[in-house]
Amino acid sequence: xxxxxxxxxxxxxxxxxxxxxxxxxxxxxxxxxxxxxxxxxxxxxxxxxxxxxxxxxxxxxxxxxxxxxxxxxxxxxxxxxxxxxxxxxxxxxxxxxxxxxxxxxxxxxxxxxxxxxxxxxxxxxxxxxxxxxxxxxxxxxxxxxxxxxxxxxxxxxxxxxxxxxxxxxxxxxxxxxxxxxxxxxxxxxxxxxxxxxxxxxxxxxxxxxxxxxxxxxxxxxxxxxxxxxxxxxxxxxxxxxxxxxxxxxxxxxxxxxxxxxxxxxxxxxxxxxxxxxxxxxxxxxxxxxxxxxxxxxxxxxxxxxxxxxxxxxxxxxxxxxx
Amino acid sequence: xxxxxxxxxxxxxxxxxxxxxxxxxxxxxxxxxxxxxxxxxxxxxxxxxxxxxxxxxxxxxxxxxxxxxxxxxxxxxxxxxxxxxxxxxxxxxxxxxxxxxxxxxxxxxxxxxxxxxxxxxxxxxxxxxxxxxxxxxxxxxxxxxxxxxxxxxxxxxxxxxxxxxxxxxxxxxxxxxxxxxxxxxxxxxxxxxxxxxxxxxxxxxxxxxxxxxxxxxxxxxxxxxxxxxxxxxxxxxxxxxxxxxxxxxxxxxxxxxxxxxxxxxxxxxxxxxxxxxxxxxxxxxxxxxxxxxxxxxxxxxxxxxxxxxxxxxxxxxxxxxxxxxxxxxxxxxxxxxxxxxxxxxxxxxxxxxxxxxxxxxxxxxxxxxxxxxxxxxxxxxxxxxxxxxxxxxxxxxxxxxxxxxxxxxxxxxxxxxxxxxxxxxxxxxxxxxxxxxxxxxxxxxxxxxxxxxxxxxxxxxxxxxxxxxxxxxxxxxxxxxxxxxxxxxxxxxxxxxxxxxxxxxxxxxxxxxxxxxxxxxxxxxxxxxxxxxxxxxxxxxxxxxxxxxxxxxxxxxxx
Numbered sequence: 001x002x003x004x005x006x007x008x009x010x011x012x013x014x015x016x017x018x019x020x021x022x023x024x025x026x027x028x029x030x031x032x033x034x035x036x037x038x039x040x041x042x043x044x045x046x047x048x049x050x051x052x053x054x055x056x057x058x059x060x061x062x063x064x065x066x067x068x069x070x071x072x073x074x075x076x077x078x079x080x081x082x083x084x085x086x087x088x089x090x091x092x093x094x095x096x097x098x099x100x101x102x103x104x105x106x107x108x109x110x111x112x113x114x115x116x117x118x119x120x121x122x123x124x125x126x127x128x129x130x131x132x133x134x135x136x137x138x139x140x141x142x143x144x145x146x147x148x149x150x151x152x153x154x155x156x157x158x159x160x161x162x163x164x165x166x167x168x169x170x171x172x173x174x175x176x177x178x179x180x181x182x183x184x185x186x187x188x189x190x191x192x193x194x195x196x197x198x199x200x201x202x203x204x205x206x207x208x209x210x211x212x213x214x215x216x217x218x219x220x221x222x223x224x225x226x227x228x229x230x231x232x233x234x235x236x237x238x239x240x241x242x243x244x245x246x247x248x249x250x251x252x253x254x255x256x257x258x259x260x261x262x263x264x265x266x267x268x269x270x271x272x273x274x275x276x277x278x279x280x281x282x283x284x285x286x287x288x289x290x291x292x293x294x295x296x297x298x299x300x301x302x303x304x305x306x307x308x309x310x311x312x313x314x315x316x317x318x319x320x321x322x
Numbered sequence: 323x324x325x326x327x328x329x330x331x332x333x334x335x336x337x338x339x340x341x342x343x344x345x346x347x348x349x350x351x352x353x354x355x356x357x358x359x360x361x362x363x364x365x366x367x368x369x370x371x372x373x374x375x376x377x378x379x380x381x382x383x384x385x386x387x388x389x390x391x392x393x394x395x396x397x398x399x400x401x402x403x404x405x406x407x408x409x410x411x412x413x414x415x416x417x418x419x420x421x422x423x424x425x426x427x428x429x430x431x432x433x434x435x436x437x438x439x440x441x442x443x444x445x446x447x448x449x450x451x452x453x454x455x456x457x458x459x460x461x462x463x464x465x466x467x468x469x470x471x472x473x474x475x476x477x478x479x480x481x482x483x484x485x486x487x488x489x490x491x492x493x494x495x496x497x498x499x500x501x502x503x504x505x506x507x508x509x510x511x512x513x514x515x516x517x518x519x520x521x522x523x524x525x526x527x528x529x530x531x532x533x534x535x536x537x538x539x540x541x542x543x544x545x546x547x548x549x550x551x552x553x554x555x556x557x558x559x560x561x562x563x564x565x566x567x568x569x570x571x572x573x574x575x576x577x578x579x580x581x582x583x584x585x586x587x588x589x590x591x592x593x594x595x596x597x598x599x600x601x602x603x604x605x606x607x608x609x610x611x612x613x614x615x616x617x618x619x620x621x622x623x624x625x626x627x628x629x630x631x632x633x634x635x636x637x638x639x640x641x642x643x644x645x646x647x648x649x650x651x652x653x654x655x656x657x658x659x660x661x662x663x664x665x666x667x668x669x670x671x672x673x674x675x676x677x678x679x680x681x682x683x684x685x686x687x688x689x690x691x692x693x694x695x696x697x698x699x700x701x702x703x704x705x706x707x708x709x710x711x712x713x714x715x716x717x718x719x720x721x722x723x724x725x726x727x728x729x730x731x732x733x734x735x736x737x738x739x740x741x742x743x744x745x746x747x748x749x750x751x752x753x754x755x756x757x758x759x760x761x762x763x764x765x766x767x768x769x770x771x772x773x774x775x776x777x778x779x780x781x782x783x784x785x786x787x788x789x790x791x792x793x794x795x796x797x798x799x800x801x802x803x804x805x806x807x808x809x810x811x812x813x814x815x816x817x818x819x820x821x822x823x824x825x826x827x828x829x830x831x832x833x834x835x836x837x838x839x840x841x842x843x844x845x846x847x848x849x850x851x852x853x854x855x856x857x858x859x860x861x862x863x864x865x866x867x868x869x870x871x872x873x874x875x876x877x878x879x880x881x
Contacts, residue, residue, distance in 0.1 A: 016761060023760040024385070024466040030799070031768035033465040040464055040536050065540040070564060071377040072543045081565045137596065144604035152604040153597050158568045158588035159367045167565055270592040270601070272567040280374075280593055283725065285760050288540060 002299060006058075009294050010051050013287050023068055023285045054291070063292040068284025069277050075288045078277060079296065084167035085155055085273035086266070090258045092193040097200035098251065105208025106240065112213065120205065127202030132261045136195040136268040143191060153270035156185050192269040199261045200254035207250045211243035218242070245312075252308025256301050363881045367586040368862065370875070371598040371610030375591050376569060379559060380531060380547035381516040382455065383462070385469045387871060390516045391611075392589055395571055395875050396438075397519030397553035400429055400448065401510050405866040405874070408634065408686060408784030410511045414443065414520055414554065415498075424505030424823030425488075431496045435578045437522035438558045445492030450523035452490040452500060454532065461536040470517035470782075473792075474508060505823045511783040514872075525552035556582045556876035567591040583879040602626065602857065608880065609858030611871070615673030615732050618855060627858050632686065633851035634869030635730035636679055636789070637778040639741065640846045644770040644802040648713040655844045657707035658774070659697035661748035664849055666699070667740050671733060672852045679848035681836045682790050686869065688825070689786035689832025694840040697847075704748045717751040721772035726759035729854035730778035737849075738776060768800050775800075781870065786832040787820040794845060795820075801845045808843055 021037040022029065029037075038044045042053065057064065063075040070078050108117040144152035155169055156162060162181035165172045170189070173182020215221060216239060224234045262275035270276070274293060281289040374388045381393035402413035415429040435443040455471050457479045465472055477483030486509075488501040502509065512518060526532070529546035536542075546552075551559050556577045560570035569589040573582050590607055592598045598610045599617060603624065613621055618628050639662065643649045664678045681694050708714050722738035731737060735756075742752050755772065757763040767775050777800070782788050787795070797804030797813045804810060812835075819831035839845065856873070858865060864877035 021466070022762075022764045025469070025764075029465070029764060029768070030796075031765075032798075034765060034768065037464060037466050040461070041540065065537060065542050067540040070375050072541055072548070073564070078564075085565065137600075140597075140600050140604070144606075145600055148604060152600045152606050153592060154568075154590060154601075154606065155566045157606075158369050158566075158570070158590050159586060164563075164565060169565075267594050268597055270567065270590070270594060270597045272565065272591070276593070283593075283760070 001302075002295065005298055006055070006291070006295055007051060009291055010054060011047060013290055014047055014050070016285070064288035066286055066289050068286035069280045069289050075292045078289065079274065079292060081167060082272060082274045082277055085169075085271060086259075086262055086275060088168055088170060088189060089192055089196060089266070089271065089273060090255070090262060092189050093196035093258060094200055094251065094255065096193055096197040097204050097254070100197075101201045101204030102208050102247065105205045106212050106243075108205070109209045109212035109216065117209075121209075124202040124205045127198040127205075130198070131264075132195055132199060133264040133268050135198055136192070136265055139191050139195050140268070150191050151188050152191070153188075155188050155271060156181065157188075160184050188271075192265050192271050195268075196258060196261050196265045199257050200251065203250055203254055203257075204247060208243065208247050211246050212239060215239050215243045248311055249308060252304060252311070255304045259297055259301065363879050364583050365585045366583075366880045367588055368584050368609075368875060368878050368880060369588040369590055369607045371592045371601055371607040372569075372589045373591075373595070373598070373611065374593060375564075375567070376562075376589070378543050378547035379549075379551035379562075380521070380543070381519050381551075382471065382521075383467050383534065383543065383547060384517060385466065387611075391871075391873075392569055392571070393516045393519065393551070394555075394872065395557045395587060396551055396555040396559060397516060397521065398555050399513050399515065399519050400431075401514040403514050403868065403870055403872050406632070406868055408511075408781065408869050410514055413514070414448075415513075418510060420823070422823065424509075424821075425502050427500045427502070427510060428493070429498045429500065429510075431498060432578060433496055435554055436576055437525070437554055438552045438574060439522050439525050441522050441524045443520060443554055444495045445498040446495075447520060447523050448498040449490035449492055450526075451518075451520055452487060454521075454523075454526060455518070456485065456487050458532060460534070461541060462532055462534040464534075464536070464541070467534055467541060470515060474512045474515075474517075505821045507787050507820050507822070507828055508783055508785040511785055515782060519553055522552035525550055554578065556580075556874075557587050560586065577876075580877070582876045584875070587875055587878075602859070605859075608862050609856060609865075611856045612727075612729060612854055613857045614727070615852075615855075618673060621857050625860055627860050627862065628855050629858065629865060629867040630673075630675055630853045630855045631867040631871070632869040633675065633677065633853040634684055634686065635778060635780040635854070636682060636684065636851055637730040637737070637776065637849045638679070638682065638846045639849050640767065640772075640775040640777050640800060642767075642770050642773060642775070642800065642802050643805060646718070646773045648711065648716055649773060650806065651711045651713065652842070652844060653707045653711040654713050654716065655847070656697065657704040657711070657713075657748065658745070658750075659844065659847045660700045660707065661704035661750070662741055662744045662847065662849070663699040667737065668850050671736050671740055672850055673732065673855070675853040677851050679850050681840055682793060682846075682848050683786050683832075683836065684781075684851045687781070687784050687786050687789060688829045689819075689836065691833040691836040694837050696840075701747060708748065708750075714749060715751070716749075717753060718745065719753045719755060719771075719773040720745075721755050721757070721763065721767060721775040723759045723763040723776065724756050725761065726763075728778060729780055730850070730852050731776060732852065734776060741776075770800070770802055783870075785820075787816070790832075790835065790839065791816050791820055794839075803843075803845050806843075806845075809845075812839070812843060812845075 021034045025033055042050060066073050066075055066078055104120050108120045111117050140152050143150045160181050162178055163176045165175050169185030170182050173185055221238055224238050263279050266273045266275035267279045277289055278293050372388050376389040376392045377384060377386060381397055384390050384393055398413045400415040401410045404411040414432055416432050418427055418429045420427045431445060437443055458468055462468060463478055475486045477485040486502055488503045490498060490500045493499050526546060529550045530544040531546035533544040534541055556574055557571035558574045560572045562569045571587040573585055592601055601607045602610060622628050641649055641655055648654050668676050668678050680696055683690055708716060720742060723734050745752060757766060794803055794812050795816045797809045803812060815835055819828060819835060822828040822831055861880055863879050865873055
């Protein structure tokens with residue numbers, strides 16, 4: 001499957017007009033110099049020759065070097081530098097979405113039709129409807145530009161001397177006990193993570209609310225109530241646990257949406273992650289970066305879905321026994 | 323920093339939960355940032371927002387503005403440009419003179435200068451640099467790698483193409499003699515370009531500087547270009563933190579000139595334009611380049627210092643005579659010139675300070691002629707000329723680029739719209755084609771597919787050859803002048819003018835050429851010169867806006 005996808009991505013990129021020769025030479029290029037450059041880079045070869053060359057190198061772990069995002073750097077290195085950034089951002093975003101979405105969804109269901117319910121349903125609608133980049137600009141305007149409380153972009157302040165260990169800036173700060181660096185990296189994460197969290201938050205909230213409503217109407221809840229069980233026990237053991245099943249699926253699926261959202265969020269916040277590299281790669285026709293990054297994104301997506309399927313076993317005992 | 327405020331966090335199940343958390347946390351962030359701003363005149367960090375990652379740090383292989391900007395702060399050339407102008411001025415060379423034929427140049431060097439690695443700068447180092455450029459091999463010769471060398475010096479020592487450079491010899495420790503193969507107006511001005519900076523021969527050798535490889539569909543550069551750039555400039559290379567998107571330079575305490583007051587100079591890479599503006603407003607950066615002209619007023623009123631550069635570029639309305647026979651008629655091209663209301667275009671579409679271009683060089687370039695044929699807006703004249711040429715039902719394939727802004731063309735779509743409307747007024751039918759700048763526009767223009775198109779140029783030096791020589795000096799160009807009866811003649815005259823060593827005579831030749839280009843040839847229509855700007859915080863002192871975007875940050879202080 002990865003092979004087929006790699007061929008598709010490869011062919012599609014080369015079907016786009018323009019190309020790296022044009023991007024590299026800019027308005028100083030001439031037809032002659034562009035042709036010479038294309039030849040030098042092997043871009044004048046038939047596409048299947050290019051593909052097999054690419055495949056041959058890829059099998060040895062060489063995905064080529066960037067032409068536009070970080071020109072000259074190995075694409076694998078760029079990915080390894082940037083992947084932790086995107087993971088940090090996505091993990092915090094999904095944690096925020098879960099931490100806010102599930103309790104709110106649960107409360108909204110408990111007080112169905114009340115003011116709180118109506119208000120939070122409305123808020124979640126905005127979360128779905130407002131494009132993430134707009135929200136990102138808005139957050140920046142309020143919290144960075146107007147109030148000056150949070151940094152408006154980047155992963156860390158430029159003049160902090162931080163030691164890099166894993167590439168996860170917050171983790172690095174903790175590991176090396178450079179607390180100011182860890183804190184600074186965390187503060188830089190906040191705005192983009194909140195912006196990015198709105199996508200999964202809205203969905204998680206609504207699914208939780210719907211699931212809890214369903215379960216509240218189940219016979220076993222009524223039985224538990226009539227048995228005279230404590231309210232807290234019913235809620236924890238019978239309602240929440242059963243309602244979590246669809247929510248877990250949703251969270252898994254939302255990780256795919258996070259990847260897409262990260263492209264915009266990272267661009268807006270100048271956050272040097274995978275998403276920003278993808279956006280820049282398109283602008284600058286950076287074939288090697290696009291080829292590898294799109295492939296890896298696809299593989300990650302497939303893996304996450306597999307993990308979601310496996311995690312059913314944890315929440316749904318029926319699957320374990322089958 | 324994490325102390326005290328946590329108590330204020332209220333984990334209510336209210337809607338503002340995330341907001342409240344951000345609020346509490348950020349109170350600390352603010353106090354942290356407050357610490358930086360108290361910097362006085364001496365010391366501090368100057369953070370500049372860059373639109374892209376520098377490609378590398380060896381200016382010889384640099385081709386784009388972001389790479390040049392970083393290199394300018396670390397390197398000096400034999401010459402430089404007088405701040406705020408395009409005139410050559412002494413730098414590592416204190417003085418120079420040439421023989422009357424313009425072929426042999428003697429440079430008297432500044433004494434006691436050291437490279438960042440502690441080795442001495444002397445005449446041998448100068449010759450080592452010239453020889454390095456001339457002897458590049460393999461992938462390093464590619465246009466995409468050593469573009470500025472190829473443009474300015476031509477070929478390499480392998481002799482495949484003629485080279486401007488012949489030899490260099492050290493007459494004594496402080497005197498270098500450079501011999502050229504022909505006289506050219508751009509020498510020695512080009513030695514002030516960052517590409518031709520003086521680099522430490524020892525470091526070049528140690529870190530394998532010339533070893534550029536074409537690998538797969540890209541280029542791989544050696545350790546020197548990535549991590550060990552070694553010049554003589556006011557800043558030394560610190561580090562390039564790729565994961566964080568920052569480049570850090572530090573003060574060179576042994577600088578030969580006036581030492582910088584700054585401790586550090588940081589370039590933060592922010593590809594998104596709106597994000598750059600917001601970063602300035604929120605104080606994350608101290609300045610950035612090319613603010614959108616539409617934002618100048620609001621930035622000024624918000625208390626920022628918008629520094630406008632002298633206009634040193636040109637936007638032209640390109641005409642390609644290849645596919646549309648009507649365009650081979652001078653009257654048709656003149657009709658187009660009369661049909662476009664350039665005054666109005668400049669007023670409504672371009673930043674304040676922009677001017678209508680009467681010829682293909684700006685006023686500040688030697689060889690500018692005041693009395694060229696001008697083509698004022700005149701719809702009737704345009705229609706009449708079209709009728710005389712039997713081209714009243716002219717159809718033009720008009721290309722404009724998307725996904726790009728250039729200093730000479732801040733808003734391609736609006737500029738296209740204004741010109742297209744003018745042409746339609748004159749009865750011309752327009753077939754619009756738009757393509758992304760890197761997505762087919764440039765390639766199509768250079769393959770001669772459009773009839774008319776928008777393009778421009780930003781000057782590298784104050785020599786006319788850098789402008790009209792670039793456009794028309796090679797008869798095979800994007801206007802296809804080689805196919806016109808006068809195209810080869812024009813190219814030959816440009817070469818003659820460029821080779822004239824006597825400045826006064828040379829300017830005269832260029833003035834004549836500019837007159838001819840605007841009356842007899844009119845290969846394209848010059849539209850405008852637009853002043854680009856850069857913007858910094860009000861407490862940033864010491865930047866002199868340069869027509870060449872050659873701003874040096876050494877004299878900058880914050881406070």
